[in-house]
Amino acid sequence: MCPWISLLLQGILERLSAGEVVIGDGGFVFALEKRGYVKAGPWTPEATVTHPEAGAQIVGVNCHFDPMTCVKAVKMMKEGVEKAGLKAHYMVQPLAYHTPDCNCQGFIDLPEFPFGLEPRILTRWDMHKYAREAYKAGIRFIGGCCGFEPYHIRAVAEELASERGIIPPGSEKHGMWGSGLEMHTKPWVRARARRDYWEQLMPASGRPKCPSLSTPEGWGVTKGHADLLQHKEATSTQEMKHVLEMQKKVKTSA
Amino acid sequence: MCPWISLLLQGILERLSAGEVVIGDGGFVFALEKRGYVKAGPWTPEATVTHPEAGAQIVGVNCHFDPMTCVKAVKMMKEGVEKAGLKAHYMVQPLAYHTPDCNCQGFIDLPEFPFGLEPRILTRWDMHKYAREAYKAGIRFIGGCCGFEPYHIRAVAEELASERGIIPPGSEKHGMWGSGLEMHTKPWVRARARRDYWEQLMPASGRPKCPSLSTPEGWGVTKGHADLLQHKEATSTQEMKHVLEMQKKVKTSA
């Protein structure tokens, strides 16, 4: 394990128990899993609620869904844990993409995955909302997975600056809530140098010929089916033809 | 001037005259301007068409508008130059944001500027289209300004790989047109490992409560007006009140 991860993970349980709010990023959860703090698997939320006695010390979800969906999932997990009279620390590491149109299998089934996700990227203001919501839900390990960039993590850290007693170092590079715009020559841009402007903004996509939501794919095929086996070699022309035919069939019968 | 810029600019005219396709990035144009290759100014397109005899050797636009709008502007400039019986090299360095709703003053007037532009970010496939369109228009200095990230420039370079005789080094990290997905376990993701899938994709924003287009601001105030003077100090509470009142007045009378 690389040294900085060790450093970060040193005493993670002690830090969370002491009431610290830890902000992580996507690679992190894999490290946590390797050290045995969390157990990966496709059915984490269900498992937690059904078998809370399994006894994880840190409970949470990672990847596949957007921040608000993930926070909601952790809330349900927390309810299950508490109903069983148990205690745990909670973590969340969502995507940095809006995915309200996902079905239960997450963003991989969205037609935009993985090379057309740009219009779904969260703004820093979306991140402020996410950090607040996660904190209010009792989550103290608040991180990010696919799509997160440094300024996203900075926004999370800025939202929780007073709770954590730390203004993140990157904040020196800009003014909070757009205050750097106070010096702009155009008065209507100066008028954006305030918190409620950015909190209320409903940002346009600039793509009037695109929809707001997509239909996730999924062919009624689940784990174990021959079509889902890992290939050793790349898809052949023959296979691609088969795949496209299946797709057409699924869409027609939908 | 920093050494690498000097290196890049060395013989820029010779390279363009020799038929090379040069791919640049946003900081570049400022460097070009400093060396006297291009002259900055708010009215470049109009100036070119009205005074083509001014004699710039490289003619183009930078920033403020999306790729397709900028290419269209350069086309108009080229027509003006050619109508005057002159010759020039052409360049374009647009935003990496879709801005079909801008008025003549560009993306600064959009309500999303500068901290809510995420849903407008171009995909790599949009960049392929832009590079092709710019090339077809006769532009040989093809670059990018605000919002461009390395993978955007890579997409431009990949689209023009055969014209330039160079596959960009960054291409080793992925397969062209999503071909890396050929190994994916889900067949419907494997079905995305092909060019026409990504060319035809209309990516959703994942934001059904946001609009597609915004109304640019602009208060009928233009250059020279007292309200547009550069401030030495940040906007005071008093000024902010004045600005918000003006805004309200403008919107009501609209």
Add this chain to the structure above:
Amino acid sequence: MCPWISLLLQGILERLSAGEVVIGDGGFVFALEKRGYVKAGPWTPEATVTHPEAGAQIVGVNCHFDPMTCVKAVKMMKEGVEKAGLKAHYMVQPLAYHTPDCNCQGFIDLPEFPFGLEPRILTRWDMHKYAREAYKAGIRFIGGCCGFEPYHIRAVAEELASERGIIPPGSEKHGMWGSGLEMHTKPWVRARARRDYWEQLMPASGRPKCPSLSTPEGWGVTKGHADLLQHKEATSTQEMKHVLEMQKKVKTSA
């Protein structure tokens, strides 16, 4: 009761029992309720599933939600009835508006209710899909409520023409699936004279500055609360001020 309603209702149970597919309209359900065929109430779906032994002979829902939501609700009711080993006829009379963004209280809480619902109006092709889905769900009394216009009901009747053995009289005025366009002078309009064109069309709103979905209102106030009492007189200026203040408070705390 007006004579034509009597005529329509004559033997409704016999007709449904004989396997007839009856197509109704919105005023109809009120008449049915008055004759004691169905019992109105805010919790019909829940009641049916929880107390299927109540013994209604015709079970269904009316108004407040869009066709697909209503069909889904009736499916759930049918499951409840059948689980209890009972039998019933099923009916559905939805809105002619798309309302995927409604919460449990229906379209009244949508900000567009009742004078800005136009962009939500179903096309005739949406009606074909609704009629097919309702029929497949085992519903045999298939009607419409607020927003339905004659051409909507005609589309429902046309979709079920072979099942009912009747081509509705209004069909003489047009060709099925747009076939009347076969005579159009523009070839790209002639190309629309076919079923799959209209089945696959994703119609644009022409309103790029409007969102796709709204946030329904609802102030955490439910039946019985003083704020929900029926007024004898119109809202006074004083009350309106109170209402607007409540609204602001709810939105701020959201």
Add this chain to the structure above:
Amino acid sequence: MCPWISLLLQGILERLSAGEVVIGDGGFVFALEKRGYVKAGPWTPEATVTHPEAGAQIVGVNCHFDPMTCVKAVKMMKEGVEKAGLKAHYMVQPLAYHTPDCNCQGFIDLPEFPFGLEPRILTRWDMHKYAREAYKAGIRFIGGCCGFEPYHIRAVAEELASERGIIPPGSEKHGMWGSGLEMHTKPWVRARARRDYWEQLMPASGRPKCPSLSTPEGWGVTKGHADLLQHKEATSTQEMKHVLEMQKKVKTSA
């Protein structure tokens, strides 16, 4: 000519000259054309501006575009007429559909024409704006074409009630600006009983999987081309195949 049209047209010029604001509907313009008041033709706006001396007494446009586009066109015509030192009365009879995505040939080329236009239907509040804008532009014959329904015309008449000195008879059936909602049981619906609520509403489409704008068709084929000849008989299977192949070819080359 049917008697009521005669009645309406009696003294139309006298009425307009006397300063009356006339509100018409779509069939009207055909009648006007038959009586020689206006001359139909595909290039009316251009003709008016290029040949204002042609001497029409009533100048305007009908159908094919949305209200705001039509008002803008009439404004340009008025400028042309006045520049030539002439005088005329002005009329406008637009669609009741939003069509910002039309090219120069109007709504026939939109993929939604003619059986999927529902999401584009104007609200009554859009009609208020249209009526005001037309009046401000100096237009005194203000009507409507395809898509107008009685409540649309009522909204036009209500907006201009004080200018015309007439409250339209249909207004008795409802309260102006939604005032009938003052009696509603839910306070958040009572809060909609006011003008600025409806003026500021941005109505959602309820169709998150549909785009806001479409790409109009048009195959580079114009008047006179063999493909645009009127057919005596319906499109044959053979012709349909030809048409669909042309369409595919046009889209691929776009």
